[in-house]
Amino acid sequence: DVKVTQSSRYLVKRTGEKVFLECVQDMDHENMFWYRQDPGLGLRLIYFSYDVKMKEKGDIPEGYSVSREKKERFSLILESASTNQTSMYLCASSFVGTQETQYFGPGTRLLVL
Amino acid sequence: DAKTTQPPSMDCAEGRAANLPCNHSTISGNEYVYWYRQIHSQGPQYIIHGLKNNETNEMASLIITEDRKSSTLILPHATLRDTAVYYCIVQPSDNYGQNFVFGPGTRLSVLP
Numbered sequence: 001d002v003k004v005t006q007s008s009r010y011l012v013k014r015t016g017e018k019v020f021l022e023c024v025q026d027m028d029h030e031n032m033f034w035y036r037q038d039p040g041l042g043l044r045l046i047y048f049s050y051d052v053k054m055k056e057k058g059d060i061p062e063g064y065s066v067s068r069e070k071k072e073r074f075s076l077i078l079e080s081a082s083t084n085q086t087s088m089y090l091c092a093s094s095f096v097g098t099q100e101t102q103y104f105g106p107g108t109r110l111l112v113l
Numbered sequence: 114d115a116k117t118t119q120p121p122s123m124d125c126a127e128g129r130a131a132n133l134p135c136n137h138s139t140i141s142g143n144e145y146v147y148w149y150r151q152i153h154s155q156g157p158q159y160i161i162h163g164l165k166n167n168e169t170n171e172m173a174s175l176i177i178t179e180d181r182k183s184s185t186l187i188l189p190h191a192t193l194r195d196t197a198v199y200y201c202i203v204q205p206s207d208n209y210g211q212n213f214v215f216g217p218g219t220r221l222s223v224l225p
Contacts, residue, residue: 043215104156
């Protein structure tokens with residue numbers, strides 16, 4: 001079975017804290033993605049990675065960075081958390097190539113106080 | 114912007130077939146139609162995808178019109194656990210880092 005896991009389901013942090021969200025996939029996928037989901041705005045892509053140590057900015061990268069040191073693991077880092085980063089964060093992965101489905105993790109609901 | 118339009122909400126009686134429509138009139142020849150669903154507070158779950166032929170798997174059937182401008186997702190015997198938001202997405206076949214653009218979807222309520 002396809003498996004994408006995220007380090008936490010719920011997280012509460014304070015403004016200014018550095019926050020790490022981790023995602024692990026066990027499908028040997030090349031592509032990994034970080035999205036955030038907010039009511040009325042749908043899913044928005046923050047960053048994606050198509051290989052180890054490779055990354056590309058998505059639609060809303062400001063305030064975030066990512067790290068991909070191993071193929072199965074993709075980390076999202078909030079350098080200095082702010083209240084407008086309160087959101088649901090979703091990780092996904094897929095193979096590179098034709099018609100490759102993205103598989104999503106369960107999500108991390110982050111609250112920044 | 115999402116390239117698809119879906120009704121915002123639908124109801125379906127438990128045990129009956131749920132037919133969820135999607136319009137994608139600007140779909141191009143190399144774009145697939147994908148369906149995902151999202152149960153409250155969970156990540157999106159892949160259901161099915163297709164190019165031009167009808168597809169069926171253990172979860173659902175996908176019917177794509179001959180002109181490919183619309184499609185219907187069919188859940189043959191809806192259960193209460195099928196209550197979710199269903200998203201129809203078109204995506205090019207060459208997936209080199211293409212993110213999925215999720216529109217607002219259809220909120221399906223399966224009623225007892």
